[in-house]
């Protein structure tokens with residue numbers, strides 16, 4: 633089924649990978665391109681976004697790179713302008729950025745709280761703020777916001793700011809979905825479970841006393857399928873929600889977790 637987002641423009645925020653291999657944003661950007669979209673790959677790390685561009689162009693696709701810290705309004709506004717200048721429209725807004733800082737309410741400093749809320753929550757408000765007017769002018773669009781099952785379940789590691797920010801993403805998504813439904817703009821959230829992506833390595837290994845193998849083994853064991861998911865599992869869910877196949881689906885919270893949230897313990 634090639635061409636599922638043919639002729640669309642996808643603005644993928646956090647399109648680089650946090651480390652070697654496939655992160656959720658990089659996989660989504662590449663999959664949108666494989667399915668016919670022109671992609672603007674946005675990341676605060678331009679080298680990471682360039683790698684995504686190289687992969688897409690190497691496969692014959694079209695990709696432009698824009699470096700921005702999307703927790704900053706001015707940079708997000710410039711990003712939206714750049715995408716419109718380059719491609720003329722924005723059909724898909726894919727909000728992938730998210731960071732984890734481990735700690736409960738007592739251990740978390742105010743600076744850490746503010747940093748995580750700014751990157752995980754404020755950024756999605758800002759990208760929607762600056763992209764929605766273009767979608768409205770075009771007469772439609774699709775927003776995919778990456779939340780986490782951490783928004784709705786405890787996962788064994790206390791990260792209060794991450795949990796709170798990912799829950800806020802759900803409220804933001806529902807609110808936009810309802811307000812913009814009359815304008816044919818859809819907004820949906822994906823809640824990945826325990827995924828084996830580069831981003832988990834550093835912050836979560838610290839929560840396991842620096843023992844990465846133990847962290848990986850514990851996460852695999854937590855999953856009903858006995859293994860974590862990967863970036864492609866999230867990317868395929870995003871592709872569906874962003875495509876016209878999901879044209880009557882808005883405001884949903886799509887859990888991609890191999891059954892993790894079915895467990896009571």
Ligand code: NAP
Pocket residue numbers: 645646647648649650651654655656657658674675676677680700701702703728729730731751755778779780781823824825826827828829830831832863
């Ligand atoms: P990723 O897509 O590999 O990396 C995200 C990219 O976003 C990185 O290149 C990162 O740069 C960039 N970024 C971070 N803050 C940014 C900012 N303020 N402005 C612009 N770019 C920024 O990461 P991932 O692990 O696959 O996770 C992606 C999303 O999935 C996150 O929202 C995460 O919360 C969610 N998620 C992941 C899991 C999991 O188990 N992996 C589970 C549930 C949900 P830096 O490397 O410089 O930070």
